[in-house]
Amino acid sequence: MSPEAVAAERVYQGLKRVILEGQFAPGTMLVVTTLAREFGTSIAPVRDSMQRLVGERLLDLHIGGGFQMPRLTADGLAHLYSWHQDLIKLALKFRRSGTSSSDYQPAFPSINGNDTHALAEATAELFLHIASFSGNPEHVEAVRSVGERLHATRIREARLSNRLRELERIWELAGSGPLRDAQEAVRRYHRRRLRQVSRLIHAEEQG
Numbered sequence: 588m589s590p591e592a593v594a595a596e597r598v599y600q601g602l603k604r605v606i607l608e609g610q611f612a613p614g615t616m617l618v619v620t621t622l623a624r625e626f627g628t629s630i631a632p633v634r635d636s637m638q639r640l641v642g643e644r645l646l647d648l649h650i651g652g653g654f655q656m657p658r659l660t661a662d663g664l665a666h667l668y669s670w671h672q673d674l675i676k677l678a679l680k681f682r683r684s685g686t687s688s689s690d691y692q693p694a695f696p697s698i699n700g701n702d703t704h705a706l707a708e709a710t711a712e713l714f715l716h717i718a719s720f721s722g723n724p725e726h727v728e729a730v731r732s733v734g735e736r737l738h739a740t741r742i743r744e745a746r747l748s749n750r751l752r753e754l755e756r757i758w759e760l761a762g763s764g765p766l767r768d769a770q771e772a773v774r775r776y777h778r779r780r781l782r783q784v785s786r787l788i789h790a791e792e793q794g
Contacts (some may be wrong), residue, residue: 594628598626598635603645607739614656640654674730681721682761694709710734711735713758740791756772
């Protein structure tokens with residue numbers, strides 16, 4: 588890999604990480620020259636990385652030029668949660684025979700229930716594994732995409748209690764429990780968040 592490609596990949600991974608962690612508030616304009624200085628590189632790798640992130644819908648092109656963080660609306664966040672719910676319930680519906688809890692060991696036992704970053708990571712990991720139940724890699728990539736767009740919001744879900752137990756319960760049922768019970772647990776998980784979209788947006792806007 589050429590030095591330019593290495594630099595572009597480093598910038599892409601680093602910039603994506605800070606975006607997923609919610610370090611930029613919705614609507615924030617990202618300045619290419621500033622980011623180039625922070626990453627110690629030229630403008631080209633930064634611009635290339637930002638174009639990739641636009642394709643992943645983690646950044647938006649600004650009408651007047653440049654790049655900005657996507658703006659959140661109550662409807663937009665509700666649609667993301669609802670789409671995520673549909674994907675997970677579909678994966679459960681097509682759960683292949685022989686799927687069990689034994690092929691996945693979640694990190695739940697070692698997580699502090701107040702560690703919002705660890706909980707967000709564990710949530711992403713759990714739902715990606717459930718997505719794999721369908722046996723369709725496109726299903727997994729769809730869940731990965733919407734999960735990344737929800738990641739910063741998941742970090743802000745601190746006001747929701749018992750999130751760790753909620754994830755544990757979903758996994759207990761998803762691995763080998765009755766389909767109806769597993770889908771109901773997934774529905775309850777999303778319903779709690781759909782009821783809180785306005786507060787979650789406010790928390791994310793405050794940074």
